[in-house]
Amino acid sequence: MAEKGRNQGAENGYLLLAPTLLVMGLALAAPLALVAIYSLKTQSGIGLSDGWTLARYGEVLGRASYQVLFWRSLAVSGAVTLVTLVLAYPMAYFVAFRARRAKFLWLIALTIPFWTSYLLRVFSWKIILGFDGLINSGLMRLGLIDHPLTFLLYNPFAVVVTLAHAWAAFAILPIYVSLEKIDRALLEAATDLGDGPLRRFLRVTLPLSMPGVIGAAILIFVPTTGDYVTPTLVGGPAGSMIANMIEVQFGRIGNWPLGSALALVSMVAVAMVAGSFVLLARWAAAQVR
Amino acid sequence: MRKHALLLYAFAYLAFLYVPVLVLPIFSFNDSQFIAFPLTGFTTRWYAALGADSAMLHALVNSLKVGTATALLSTLLGLLAARAVTRYRLRGTGAALGFISLPLFIPDIVLGISLLLLLGVAGLPLSLGAVVLGHLLVCVPFALTVLIARFEGFDRDLEEASADLGENGWMTFWRVTFPLILPGILASLLLAFITSFDEFLVAYFLSGTEPTLPVYIWGQLRFPERLPVVLALGAIILTTSIALVALAEYVRNLGVKRPMVGA
Numbered sequence: 001m002a003e004k005g006r007n008q009g010a011e012n013g014y015l016l017l018a019p020t021l022l023v024m025g026l027a028l029a030a031p032l033a034l035v036a037i038y039s040l041k042t043q044s045g046i047g048l049s050d051g052w053t054l055a056r057y058g059e060v061l062g063r064a065s066y067q068v069l070f071w072r073s074l075a076v077s078g079a080v081t082l083v084t085l086v087l088a089y090p091m092a093y094f095v096a097f098r099a100r101r102a103k104f105l106w107l108i109a110l111t112i113p114f115w116t117s118y119l120l121r122v123f124s125w126k127i128i129l130g131f132d133g134l135i136n137s138g139l140m141r142l143g144l145i146d147h148p149l150t151f152l153l154y155n156p157f158a159v160v161v162t163l164a165h166a167w168a169a170f171a172i173l174p175i176y177v178s179l180e181k182i183d184r185a186l187l188e189a190a191t192d193l194g195d196g197p198l199r200r201f202l203r204v205t206l207p208l209s210m211p212g213v214i215g216a217a218i219l220i221f222v223p224t225t226g227d228y229v230t231p232t233l234v235g236g237p238a239g240s241m242i243a244n245m246i247e248v249q250f251g252r253i254g255n256w257p258l259g260s261a262l263a264l265v266s267m268v269a270v271a272m273v274a275g276s277f278v279l280l281a282r283w284a285a286a287q288v289r
Numbered sequence: 290m291r292k293h294a295l296l297l298y299a300f301a302y303l304a305f306l307y308v309p310v311l312v313l314p315i316f317s318f319n320d321s322q323f324i325a326f327p328l329t330g331f332t333t334r335w336y337a338a339l340g341a342d343s344a345m346l347h348a349l350v351n352s353l354k355v356g357t358a359t360a361l362l363s364t365l366l367g368l369l370a371a372r373a374v375t376r377y378r379l380r381g382t383g384a385a386l387g388f389i390s391l392p393l394f395i396p397d398i399v400l401g402i403s404l405l406l407l408l409g410v411a412g413l414p415l416s417l418g419a420v421v422l423g424h425l426l427v428c429v430p431f432a433l434t435v436l437i438a439r440f441e442g443f444d445r446d447l448e449e450a451s452a453d454l455g456e457n458g459w460m461t462f463w464r465v466t467f468p469l470i471l472p473g474i475l476a477s478l479l480l481a482f483i484t485s486f487d488e489f490l491v492a493y494f495l496s497g498t499e500p501t502l503p504v505y506i507w508g509q510l511r512f513p514e515r516l517p518v519v520l521a522l523g524a525i526i527l528t529t530s531i532a533l534v535a536l537a538e539y540v541r542n543l544g545v546k547r548p549m550v551g552a
Contacts, residue, residue, distance in 0.1 A: 010377060010378075010379060012377065013373045013374075013376065013377030013379045014373070014379065016369045016370070016372050016373035016376075016377075017369070017370055017373040017374070017379070017385060019366060019369055020366040020367070020369055020370040020389060020429065020433075021370075021385060021388070021389070023366060023422075023425060023429070024388060024389055024391075024426070024429065026422075027404065027407075027422045027423070027425060027426050028388075028391060028392060028400075028403075028426055029388075030407060031400075031403030031404050031406060031407040032399075032403050034403060034406040034407055034410060035399070035402070035403045035406060038406060087302065087305075088302075090295060090298050090299075090302075091298070091299055091302045093295070094295050094296070094298070094299045095299075098295055098296070098299075106299075108538075109303060110303070110306065111534075112310075112531060112534075113306045113307055113309075113310040115483070115527065115530035115531055115533075115534050116310050116313065116523060116526060116527040116530065117487055117503065117506065117523055117526050117527075118487055118489065118503075119489050119503050119506055119507060119510075120313060120506065120519070120520075120523035120526070121309060121310065123510060123519075124309035124310070124312045124313060125309055127312055127316075127324045127516075128308070128309060128312065132323065132324075132325050133324075133325065134312065134324070134325065134326060136325075137325035137326040137327075138326045141326050141327060165305065165306065165309060168306060218394075219393075222394050222395075222396070223396055223397070225396065226396020226397065226398045226399060227396070228397075228398050228490055229489060229490070233510070243396065243398045246398055246399075246402060247398065250402050250405060250494070256406065256409075259402060260402070260406070263398070263399045263402055263403075266396075266399075267395065267396070267399060270396075271394075
């Protein structure tokens with residue numbers, strides 16, 4: 001009875017799936033196709049001129065100021081990913097192997113900060129790092145410095161710190177899950193066979209947790225390359241990224257074709273970097289094993 | 290020794306996570322225009338100013354509307370799709386799920402500008418409806434993940450027993466399936482609502498003359514004299530979110546005997 005229903009119902013299944021695919025097609029596929037079309041056009045007044053051209057891609061790839069933004073976006077996001085993972089790994093390790101009964105409590109405590117407004121979490125770093133900010137006013141109050149430190153805010157460093165904070169949960173949780181999945185018998189086996197703690201970690205725990213680390217890296221790297229809020233609030237001119245330039249093209253300057261080309265090129269660049277990272281990481285993990 | 294070092298690190302990391310968040314409530318009660326040490330005294334006047342801010346209240350209502358619509362629609366779409374992929378063995382399921390999850394791998398700015406182009410080409414005005422469409426992109430993948438997990442978690446035999454006892458498909462769904470997946474539905478509603486309520490960039494491009502709360506906050510950040518009021522707003526959002534998340538976690542675990550940890 002049930003088997004019969006399951007096999008007969010394929011049309012029903014597609015019918016159930018159709019509305020979701022339709023909405024995603026309308027809101028995702030069609031708009032992305034428009035981005036591709038616009039990137040091949042030329043802005044003319046408030047409309048587009050006829051004809052197709054690759055000139056926007058020439059501008060995007062050729063102009064030095066855009067190249068600086070592309071490289072900075074990739075470099076900052078790479079740094080953010082690395083810093084976030086390195087900081088989060090020991091934390092996830094602690095929860096998975098040391099927290100014991102308090103595990104659930106730790107996980108709740110670690111996720112609560114992420115339920116504040118993203119905007120205000122980022123803005124809070126501007127308050128902390130600023131010229132009249134908390135670090136400077138605190139240190140001056142304590143008499144440790146005479147003049148405010150100016151290297152804290154409005155540079156790529158501030159962007160990296162802020163994003164490493166904003167995206168921490170996306171590193172902690174996947175790494176924790178992959179550590180939690182490791183068969184504890186494997187760790188005992190490594191110890192019985194004479195591995196010390198460090199060797200055991202490097203040869204068993206770390207390679208087996210790599211799926212979580214790689215997943216977290218992608219989850220963090222891809223969205224942060226296109227982050228707009230953080231570079232705008234704490235980056236300053238020296239820390240501005242590609243999303244700022246895309247926003248300007250769609251806003252103040254009103255050159256939608258150029259903005260579209262910038263968006264597409266950055267998406268492709270990010271996909272290429274992320275893809276090669278995954279392949280490289282898998283290959284490296286296979287070598288260690 | 291190593292054990293203690295790790296424990297120490299865990300608490301240091303926790304402090305790193307909490308300090309920027311605690312800045313909001315602490316300085317929202319500080320009796321000074323300037324966000325700097327030392328603290329000068331206790332006041333609730335920033336909260337009073339917030340209550341009297343009609344533009345903020347208007348933006349709040351907009352965000353509640355968008356969040357509610359997004360939560361209902363994304364949960365409905367997630368429900369249909371989750372039912373389809375867990376109940377039937379369909380060809381192309383992997384590709385469909387991949388397509389639906391795609392927005393997770395696309396920067397928000399690209400989602401925002403691409404929908405802006407769609408509205409422009411279709412000749413539609415910027416509106417809260419457009420914001421909902423954008424938020425569906427972000428929320429449907431979450432809803433689908435939560436609901437698939439819930440559908441896979443329950444015993445298929447219960448549905449078959451209901452059918453064998455003579456209930457038709459529709460009654461089986463309402464009397465057996467729906468109550469079993471209800472916790473997943475409620476969790477999906479709450480998570481989608483919170484995600485939509487907090488989303489800034491897509492709303493920034495699409496909301497036009499009707500700002501959502503994050504878009505309104507963004508506008509306020511340029512005015513230093515407004516900062517304490519914004520912090521008070523942030524403190525309220527933080528408290529409310531924690532309450533909602535606690536509720537979602539409680540609801541999600543209803544009727545689940547084994548401990549389910551994490552997201």
